[in-house]
Amino acid sequence: MSVVRRVRKVRRVRAVLVALLAFVLTAPLCGVGWSSVALAKEDQPQPPKEFVPVDDIPPGEQIPAINLVAAAYGFVWVAVSGYVWSLARRLKSVEAELADLESKKR
Amino acid sequence: MRTLTTPFIALSAGMLFVAPWIINGAPYESTMGLVQKVFYFHFPSAILFLAAAIVCGINSARFLFWRNQRADGWAVAAAELGFLFGALTLVTGPLWARKAWGVWWVWDTRLTMSLVLFLIFAGYMMLRKYGGPGSDRLGAGMALFGMANVPFIYVSVNVWRTLHPMTSVVPTLPTDMGIPLWFCFAAFTMLFIALLNLRASLEHQRARVEALYLAEDQA
Numbered sequence: 001m002s003v004v005r006r007v008r009k010v011r012r013v014r015a016v017l018v019a020l021l022a023f024v025l026t027a028p029l030c031g032v033g034w035s036s037v038a039l040a041k042e043d044q045p046q047p048p049k050e051f052v053p054v055d056d057i058p059p060g061e062q063i064p065a066i067n068l069v070a071a072a073y074g075f076v077w078v079a080v081s082g083y084v085w086s087l088a089r090r091l092k093s094v095e096a097e098l099a100d101l102e103s104k105k106r
Numbered sequence: 107m108r109t110l111t112t113p114f115i116a117l118s119a120g121m122l123f124v125a126p127w128i129i130n131g132a133p134y135e136s137t138m139g140l141v142q143k144v145f146y147f148h149f150p151s152a153i154l155f156l157a158a159a160i161v162c163g164i165n166s167a168r169f170l171f172w173r174n175q176r177a178d179g180w181a182v183a184a185a186e187l188g189f190l191f192g193a194l195t196l197v198t199g200p201l202w203a204r205k206a207w208g209v210w211w212v213w214d215t216r217l218t219m220s221l222v223l224f225l226i227f228a229g230y231m232m233l234r235k236y237g238g239p240g241s242d243r244l245g246a247g248m249a250l251f252g253m254a255n256v257p258f259i260y261v262s263v264n265v266w267r268t269l270h271p272m273t274s275v276v277p278t279l280p281t282d283m284g285i286p287l288w289f290c291f292a293a294f295t296m297l298f299i300a301l302l303n304l305r306a307s308l309e310h311q312r313a314r315v316e317a318l319y320l321a322e323d324q325a
Contacts, residue, residue, distance in 0.1 A: 063205055069143050079193060080190075098318070
């Protein structure tokens with residue numbers, strides 16, 4: 001066997017040994033990394049796979065009816081009062097204009 | 107008629123002031139609870155909203171086909187009240203629906219057609235204000251379309267499946283729910299008649315002012 005061939009064989013064996021060593025050293029690190037990813041996944045809230053109905057509405061989700069009833073009645077009062085006020089103002093203005101025109105006519 | 111307007115408004119305001127106490131005495135509805143009490147203001151507003159469309163349509167027809175100028179004044183008055191009572195209906199309804207149905211609005215036939223009628227009134231008023239010459243006749247045509255909507259709005263809940271209560275609810279009301287309803291209905295109707303009369307007289311006075319200005323220009 002020539003010297004050149006022997007050197008090549010030694011290099012090949014060394015490369016295989018280095019690859020094996022690298023694998024032995026990095027495999028646990030990969031395992032730790034993978035398990036930490038899995039753990040992190042477990043910590044995250046899981047997406048819902050189905051909707052589950054409940055009979056009782058949670059208290060935080062309930063709207064107090066009194067607020068809606070008061071808003072409805074309040075709106076009616078405000079809208080009607082506003083309209084009556086606007087109508088009275090317009091009537092007063094037209095009556096004044098009419099009186100002015102009629103006095104001019106005389 | 108004008109002299110009766112102020113007592114009518116005062117009486118209806120007094121009745122509407124007392125109404126919450128009478129409504130408070132009415133029993134709770136079994137499935138909707140307290141929020142159903144919006145009904146006592148919502149129903150009269152809705153009926154008068156439709157009544158305004160009919161008054162506006164009839165007077166528009168009188169103006170359009172028989173050239174009755176005073177009828178045009180009544181049509182304008184009814185359109186403005188239709189807008190007001192439509193707004194009351196379309197605001198109180200969703201406030202009730204949010205609790206009873208879980209949503210503010212559904213695009214069912216009654217709600218959609220009521221919104222269309224409200225928009226017709228809004229369009230009519232804008233046309234009369236900014237439309238210039240000829241807008242009175244165009245507006246009268248619009249009002250006829252608005253009136254044509256009324257029977258469809260009324261029967262829609264009986265014909266198409268919807269969340270909205272059917273028309274059979276009111277005739278079958280128990281007495282202790284019927285008394286506050288008809289009390290509020292009487293108050294709203296008196297208010298409607300008084301405001302219609304006042305608004306029409308405003309329109310008639312405006313017509314007189316215009317006639318006087320025209321006479322002044324011609325002189």
